[in-house]
Amino acid sequence: MTKEKIVLAYSGGLDTSITIPWLKDNYDSDIIAVCVDVGQKEDWEAVEKKAIASGAAKFYNPHVFDEFAADFIFPAIAGNVKYQGTYLLGTALARPLIAKKLVEIAHAEGATGICHGCTGKGNDQVRFEMGIAAFDSEMKIIAPWRIWDIKSREDAIDYANLKGVPVTSTKEKIYSEDENLMHISHEGGDIEAPENAVNYANILHITAALEDASNKAEVVTIEFEKGYAVAVNGETLLPYEIVAKLNEIGGKHGIGVLDWIEDRTIGMKSRGIYETPGATILMEAHQRLESLTLTKETIKIKQHISMEYAELIYNGQWYSQANEAIQAFITKTQETVTGSVSLKLYKGNIVPHGLTSPYALFDQDVSGFGEDDLFTHHDAQGYINVITLPTKIQKRKGLI
Structure with a gap:
């Protein structure tokens, strides 16, 4: 008799690593591990080996970082989206694309359910399940953190050790991290308490702490066409190449580090540390170009729309009528947002250095x-x- 199949949103991190043996213990199903490449730096061969060794019957690794940049990051930049006026939504923007790929693979495999490793306290459970419902409203969802007896990341480490699943998290360094082309987020451990000062040099991965940032200022020039960046320092690049290039440039200057208390979708406050160097530069450049090319009234309306747009994305409603309507409005506003923006980067600061547009x-x-x-x-x-x-x-x- 053929077993049923469950597609697992797999990252290779602590939560999804222990989910494979847990699913095998609790469901008579083959586990299809799916790790969607949205630009995170991974040894994909090692990730696949770990998934199979943990008990997965099959492994998928769709590479969609280019789609992520062109269809999610760039529209967000054009919309000037900042949740609560601060957070650039690096995690929230990736989730709907991952959900789309999970459903596509579930359909291809004839799977009866999709499983994710999101905690019951987090935002991503909402984003994943909203995204999945947009493509298959009948798909069964399995959320182990809302079912199992594991109550903490310390418990999860104990379970991993019990099942012989290798994980990099330790009880001393128990941070939860999410990486994609746009950003890296850090949560958990001593980061959680707002009163704790943290040593950024020990946490940051792609961005220099200010003490370690370059002592020499650097000017970067970005060219835009209709609200979308098309070149950096005179070099025409694809969207994902632009984000990667600006991550590299901004990272060495300590650009785009956010230590912030946010209001989660389900009502509680939490603290996170985010690294978003490239998108921070893009957002600053884009907003500066809009200040030159849009009317006062358009800017005022767009500021309000951007706030609502950010809230919508944060709450997982990318695939919605409201999102389509907002994007249509934004596309109209970007018809004249063409030109060149130069910015000086130094020790976490972004300083205007020049601005031109044929539509000024x-x-x-x-x-x-x-x-x-x-x-x-x-x-x-x-x-x-x-x-x-x-x-x-x-x-x-x-x-x-």
């Missing part, structure tokens, strides 16, 4: 202190009379 709305003649044919200093008198009229009426009636 800045006019030297109008904005300068001299006279020109569109505006004279006398024109301001009538404008001020109009905007101060309500204040004058209130004062006359003794209301202020």
Whole structure:
């Protein structure tokens, strides 16, 4: 009799490593391990060997970092998305693409369920399951952290040792880390408590701590076409190449490190440390270019939309009518966001260094202190009379 199949979202980390033997103990099914390459640096052969050695019947490794950059990171940059005005959503943006690939493989394999290793306290359980539902609303979901008796990462390490599953996490260094092309996040251990100061040099992987950052400033120039970056320092590159290049440049200057208290989807606060050097540079450059090429009214509306867009992505609603509508709006706003932006990088700082666009709305003649044919200093008198009229009426009636 042919066994049923379960597709496991596999990373090779602590949680998903122990999930394979747990699934085999609790379900009479073959486990299909799927590790989606969204740009994390891995020895893929070693990851596959570990999955098979842990009990997986099969291993898939779809490489979609290029799709991740072009269809998820770049639209987010164009939308200026920052959750709670701060977090660039590196993890949240990758989850819907991973969910899409999990469903595709589950369908190809005839699997009856998809399993993920997200904890019951985290955001990713929502993001994965929202993404899976968008492609297969009937797919069975298995979430071990909501079922098993393991209550902590310390318990998980004990279980791994019991089952002979090798893991790199230790009870002394028990951080939970998520890496993709856009960022690396760090949570858990001594990071959890807001009162704890941490040694960034011991935590960061792709970004230099400020003490170790380059002592020499560097200027980077990014060219955009319709809101999307197309070249760095005069070299035309694909989206994923641009992110990787800027990660390298920004990383050595300590750019894009965020130590932050965030409000999770399910209601609790948590502390995380994020490394996002390349996307931080892209976001700064893009917003600066928009300041030159968009009208005041467009910027104001887009700021509001960007806040809602970030919330939507954070909560796992990438595949939604609202997202499609927002992206249509953003695409329209980006028609004139073309030009070149230069930024100086130094010890975690990003400083403006030059900005040009064929669609620039800045006019030297109008904005300068001299006279020109569109505006004279006398024109301001009538404008001020109009905007101060309500204040004058209130004062006359003794209301202020």
